[in-house]
Amino acid sequence: MDAKFSIKTTSPFFVVLCLSVLMFFTLSCFSADPDPLQDICVADLNSTIKMNGFPCKPESQVTSNDFFFSGLMTGASTANPEGRGVKLADVTAFPALNTQGLTVARIDLAPGGIVPLHVHPRGSEANFILKGKVYFGFITTTDVLYAKVMKPGVLNIIPRGLVHFAANVGPRKAVIIAVLNSQLPGFANIPTNLFNSTPEIPNFILAKNFRVDEKIIAAIKAKFALNDSLATGTWKYI
Known part of the structure; x- marks a missing residue:
């Protein structure tokens, strides 16, 4: 008798398998920057050559410290008109991100603080709530609003190039970790674009x-x- 192979859909193996496949296709579909052609390319920020990214620092000068970044351990000041503080880990702050197609940011929102209506023309965005209650939303090109109040542990995705926003609707400070699939995703602040x-x-x-x-x-x-x-610091750029 031939052996039969079956997997229970409720088994841990099946769940991990599904999540792995989903993650693979998600990363493939959301890929924005070109694939790297070498293992590492730590940015040489002192180079005068700037063409769709940064040239690589000579590998002989690369150290382990290049691949670790502690700039997001504390939040930025929220003492500004939007009640928003941003610590940014993009290629200019964390050169090891060069050619990796990633930008990471820590966003702190005071009670009532907002991330204004804006778009990222070169990247999709995933947001993970570390602390607080945040009302997130984005608007499609057919004027449909998708929005929800997010609590700690919840993750959302903002499709590339769509108008989106966030607001702290809780009584205490909120903290968000944002990940974008471009080393320089761009930030178009719509209110500032229009009125300033x-x-x-x-x-x-x-x-x-x-x-x-x-x-x-x-x-x-x-x-x-x-x-x-x-409007000082990086809070106005992401």
């Missing part, structure tokens, strides 16, 4: 778009200009 660009968008164009009087647009722009001096 250089050169500025004419008031009549914004008034027509938002269907309000030009005086309202002028008042909003004045607030952005006043707060611009407070």
Whole structure:
């Protein structure tokens, strides 16, 4: 009699197998940056050559310390108009990420703090909640909003290039770990793009778009200009 092979769908082996397959296809589908052509390429940030990334530091100069980063152990200040602090581990702060297609950030939100409406043109984003209650949402090109309040241990995904936001809706500070699949994913802050660009968008164009009087647009722009001096550090870039 031929032996029969079967796996119970509730067995730990089957669950691990499914998760492994899912992770493989997820990483494949969300791949944004080109695949690396060598094992390591620690960025030479002092090089004058900049073309779609950074050149590699000579391997003879690479040490173990290049592959460890402690910059996310503490949060950044949330004393700004958005109540948001960001510690960023991108290729410019963590050169070992060069060619690896990754950026990691720690986002601290004060009670009531927000991550403003924005897009990352070159990367998808996964967010893991370490602390607090955070209302996350993104909007598709068909104007459908997908949003939910997330608690510690919950993970979400923001598809590449879509408008998204977050807000701390809890009574205490929230902490988020964000991972993007690009070493330089880009950050387009929509409110700043609209009301504090250089050169500025004419008031009549914004008034027509938002269907309000030009005086309202002028008042909003004045607030952005006043707060611009407070926009220091990396908190405004991701």
